[in-house]
Amino acid sequence: xxxxxxxxxxTGFGLADYRHFIMIAVGIVFIYLGIVKHYEPLLLVPIGFxxxxxxxxxxKGLGLGIYESGSVLSYLYFGVHQGIYPPLIFLGIGAMTDxxxxxxxxxxxxxxxxxxxxxxxxxxxxxxxxxxPREAASIGIIGGADGPTAIFLSAxxxxxxxxxxxxxxxxxxxxxxxxxxxxMYLLTTREERLIRMPDPRPVSRREKIIFPVIxxxxxxxxxxxxLPLLGMLFFGNLLKECLVADRLALTARTxxxxxxxxxxxxxxxxxxxxxxxLTAKSxxxxxxxxxxxxxxxxxxxxxxxxxxxxxxxxxxxxxxAAGVSAVPDSARVVQLVGNREDPGNYLLMHAxxxxxxxxxxxxxxxxxLWSFMM
Amino acid sequence: xxxxxxxxxxxxxxxxFTGLAIVFxxxxxxxxxxxxxxxxxxxxxxRGELLAGFKHPPRKQPFLVQEPRTDRxxxxxxxxxxxxxxxxxxxxxxxxxxxxxxLGEPFxxxxxxxxxxxxxxxxxxxxxxTFLKLGIIVEDSGDRQGFYTWANDVEIVRSSAEE
Numbered sequence: 112x113x114x115x116x117x118x119x120x121x122t123g124f125g126l127a128d129y130r131h132f133i134m135i136a137v138g139i140v141f142i143y144l145g146i147v148k149h150y151e152p153l154l155l156v157p158i159g160f161x162x163x164x165x166x167x168x169x170x171k172g173l174g175l176g177i178y179e180s181g182s183v184l185s186y187l188y189f190g191v192h193q194g195i196y197p198p199l200i201f202l203g204i205g206a207m208t209d210x211x212x213x214x215x216x217x218x219x220x221x222x223x224x225x226x227x228x229x230x231x232x233x234x235x236x237x238x239x240x241x242x243x244p245r246e247a248a249s250i251g252i253i254g255g256a257d258g259p260t261a262i263f264l265s266a267x268x269x270x271x272x273x274x275x276x277x278x279x280x281x282x283x284x285x286x287x288x289x290x291x292x293x294x295m296y297l298l299t300t301r302e303e304r305l306i307r308m309p310d311p312r313p314v315s316r317r318e319k320i321i322f323p324v325i326x327x328x329x330x331x332x333x334x335x336x337x338l339p340l341l342g343m344l345f346f347g348n349l350l351k352e353c354l355v356a357d358r359l360a361l362t363a364r365t366x367x368x369x370x371x372x373x374x375x376x377x378x379x380x381x382x383x384x385x386x387x388x389l390t391a392k393s394x395x396x397x398x399x400x401x402x403x404x405x406x407x408x409x410x411x412x413x414x415x416x417x418x419x420x421x422x423x424x425x426x427x428x429x430x431x432a433a434g435v436s437a438v439p440d441s442a443r444v445v446q447l448v449g450n451r452e453d454p455g456n457y458l459l460m461h462a463x464x465x466x467x468x469x470x471x472x473x474x475x476x477x478x479x480l481w482s483f484m485m
Numbered sequence: 486x487x488x489x490x491x492x493x494x495x496x497x498x499x500x501x502f503t504g505l506a507i508v509f510x511x512x513x514x515x516x517x518x519x520x521x522x523x524x525x526x527x528x529x530x531x532r533g534e535l536l537a538g539f540k541h542p543p544r545k546q547p548f549l550v551q552e553p554r555t556d557r558x559x560x561x562x563x564x565x566x567x568x569x570x571x572x573x574x575x576x577x578x579x580x581x582x583x584x585x586x587x588l589g590e591p592f593x594x595x596x597x598x599x600x601x602x603x604x605x606x607x608x609x610x611x612x613x614x615t616f617l618k619l620g621i622i623v624e625d626s627g628d629r630q631g632f633y634t635w636a637n638d639v640e641i642v643r644s645s646a647e648e
Contacts, residue, residue: 483504
C-alpha cells in the first residue's frame with residue numbers, strides 16, 4: 112500500500128493542483144480554436160499542445176521542465192529567450208510577402224504607423240498600473256499584434272513575462288476576426304465603409320528589388336535596435352524578389368519558417384507552467400493586451416478618417432484597422448467587412464499595404480522601446 | 486508607484502512621444518522614397534539623354550604635328566614677359582617642353598600629364614597648375630579651345646634668390 116501511495120505521489124495526478132488543470136483547459140481551448148475554428152491553426156495548435164506539455168506536473172530536479180537547466184525543452188526554449196526564433200520567422204515572412212501592394216500605394220503606409228499608437232498608449236497604461244518600465248515596454252508591444260516581435264522584445268526586456276506576453280499576443284491575433292469588426296462598425300459610417308479604392312498601379316521588378324535594400328537602410332539607420340527583425344524581414348524579401356536565389360527564398364518561406372514556428376509554438380506554450388503563468392501579472396497582461404489591440408485598431412481607423420479630411424482621394428477608413436500587423440488576418444477582416452457592405456468592393460489588396468507597413472512599424476517600435484530601456 | 490507619477494518617473498511621456506515620432510518618421514521617409522521611386526527610375530533610364538546636354542561633343546585634336554610648329558612667328562624678344570621660377574620648376578618646364586615637342590602643339594593637358602607621370606616626374610599636376618597660373622602654358626582659342634600651347638610672349642628666368 113505504501114508503494115502504491117508513493118507511486119501515486121510521483122504521478123502527475125498526485126503532483127497536480129487546480130492551476131495545472133486550468134492551464135490544460137486553456138491549452139485544449141487553443142487546440143480547439145486552431146482545429147475547429149481555424150483561428151491561426153499554425154500557431155494555436157503548437158502553442159496549445161505546448162501548454163499541455165508545460166503543465167504536466169513533474170518532479171523538480173529531474174531535468175524535465177522547461178525552466179530546468181539541461182532539459183530538452185530548456186534547450187529548445189533557448190531560441191525564444193535569446194531572441195533567435197523571431198528574426199528567423201521574419202526571414203520567412205519576408206520571403207513569402209509581396210510588398211507590391213504597399214509600394215503601389217505608399218500613403219497607406221501611414222495607417223500602419225498610426226496603428227502603432229496602441230503600443231505606446233499601452234506602455235503608458237502598464238506603467239500607470241505599476242509594471243516596471245521594461246515590463247511595460249514588453250506588454251505595450253502586444254498592441255503591435257505581431258507575435259514574433261512581442262516575443263523578441265519581451266525576451267530582451269522581461270524574459271520572465273515571455274510566456275504570458277506571447278500567449279496574449281497570439282490569442283489576440285487569433286481573435287482578430289472577433290475583436291476588430293465591432294470597432295470598425297463603431298468608428299465608421301456606412302458611407303465610409305462603402306468607399307472604393309482605385310486600383311493600385313503595377314509595380315516594376317526593379318522597384319521590388321530596390322525596396323528591401325532602401326527599406327532596410329532607412330529604417331535601421333533610424334532605429335538600429337530593430338536590425339535583427341527588420342534585417343531578416345527585408346533580407347527574406349530580397350531573396351524572394353531578386354529571382355536569382357529561389358532556393359534560399361523557398362527554404363526560408365517553407366521549411367525554415369515551419370521548423371521555427373513548431374519550435375517557437377511548442378516552447379512558448381510549454382513556458383506557461385501553471386506556477387509561473389497563473390499570476391496577477393498575467394491577468395494584467397491579458398487585460399492590457401486586449402486594450403492595446405483595440406486601441407491599435409481604433410488608431411488606424413481614426414487616422415484614416417483624419418487623412419480623409421485633407422485628402423481629395425478618400426481612403427476607406429476601415430483599411431486603418433489593417434495597420435495592426437497581424438498579417439494577413441487583419442487585411443482579411445477588412446475585406447470581409449468591406450465586402451459585407453458592398454459585395455463588389457475588394458479591399459484585400461489595399462489592406463495589405465497598411466498590414467505590411469504595420470509589421471515594419473511594430474518592429475521599429477520594438478527597436479525604439481528596446482533602445483530606450485537599454 | 487502607480488498612475489501618472491509612475492509614468493513620469495519612468496520618462497513614459499518622453500518615450501511615448503519620441504517613439505511615435507520615430508515610427509512615423511521611419512514610415513513617412515520610406516513612403517516618400519517609394520512614392521518617388523518610379524520617377525527616380527525613369528530619370529535613371531533617361532540618364533544618357535539628360536547628361537548629353539551637359540557634355541561637350543567629343544572633339545578630335547585639330548592637328549598633331551611631330552615637330553614644333555614653325556608657322557607661328559616668333560615674338561620679338563623685347564616684348565617677352567619675364568617669369569621667375571625656381572630651378573626645379575625650370576627643370577620641370579624643360580621636361581614638359583620635351584614631352585610637348587613630341588606631342589605637338591596644341592597639346593592636351595591630359596596627355597601631357599599622362600606622359601609626365603610615365604616619365605616619373607613628381608607631382609606634375611602641381612607644376613602644371615603653376616605654369617597655367619603664371620601664363621606659361623595658355624589655352625588655345627577658336628576650334629582648338631580645350632588644347633594648350635606654350636605662351637610665346639613669356640620668358641622663363643631663374644629666380645633671383647637662387648642666382
